[in-house]
Amino acid sequence: MHLATYLGLLEDSEKQLTDAFEHVAEKHRDEPDIEQICQKFSAWSRNHHGQILGFVEKYLEEQEDEPDKLKRDLFARNRSGALALLRDLHDLWLLTQQVQLCWTVIRQAALGLRDEELKACATECAARTKRQTDWLLGRVKQAAPQTLLVAE
Template identity: 75%
Template sequence: MHLPYYLGLLENSEKQLTEAFEYVANHHHDEPDIEQMCQKLSAWSREHHGKVQGFVEKYSEEKSNEPSKLKRDLFAEPRSSSLALLRDLHDLWLLVQEVQLCWVVIQQAALGLRDEELKACYAFCSARTKRQAEWLLSRIKQAAPQTLLVAE
């Protein structure tokens, strides 16, 4: 069974997303809505990470190291231009998309296993992940014109 692999990938991705939201909140504290929302969305991902850990333990046959070896080049170095916020939101959106896709894969496994607890976890967490993506996309749309069209 390869479910433990995807659970590990999801767990790692939620952890990275938590850290990325915290990073953006700390680096863009001059934007009150960014700081507050990123802190809130980080807390959601932290909670999701905790929920997934129980399923990693439940379905773990042998621990796969591959998910923990994944390295992100996103947020590789601090950005300081007016483009920084837009690029950081873009990177967050990419991470959220990875998490969202992992949840879709996990849902299919939950359906196949008839695991009601995993299905409920999927429903709760994937709905929040969708909201994370929607907020990021709307904030990107808001920031893009000013960032791309107005000279520094």
């Protein structure tokens, strides 16, 4: 059974997302909406991460180490300014996609296992992840023309 492995991937992804939102909130604190909403989203992901831990415990098996490739590619450059904001939002969006897909995979397993608790958890967390994605997409769409066409 590879469920634990995948839960591990999810756990790691939510952890990365938690840190990434925190990082972006801190880095772009001059953008008041970014700072506050990213802090909120970081708290959401931290909460998701906490929920996963219980299931990791429950399905604990030998875990393969998932390399955090994604983390290395994202947020690596020391960017600043309007373009940096757009790129950081872009990367956050990608990370939420990673998390979302993990939840989809885990939920499928929960259905197969008839694990009602895990199913409920996956449903709730996937819904909140979508709200993160939706917000990021809206903000990216707003920022894109100004950033690419006008900003210095």
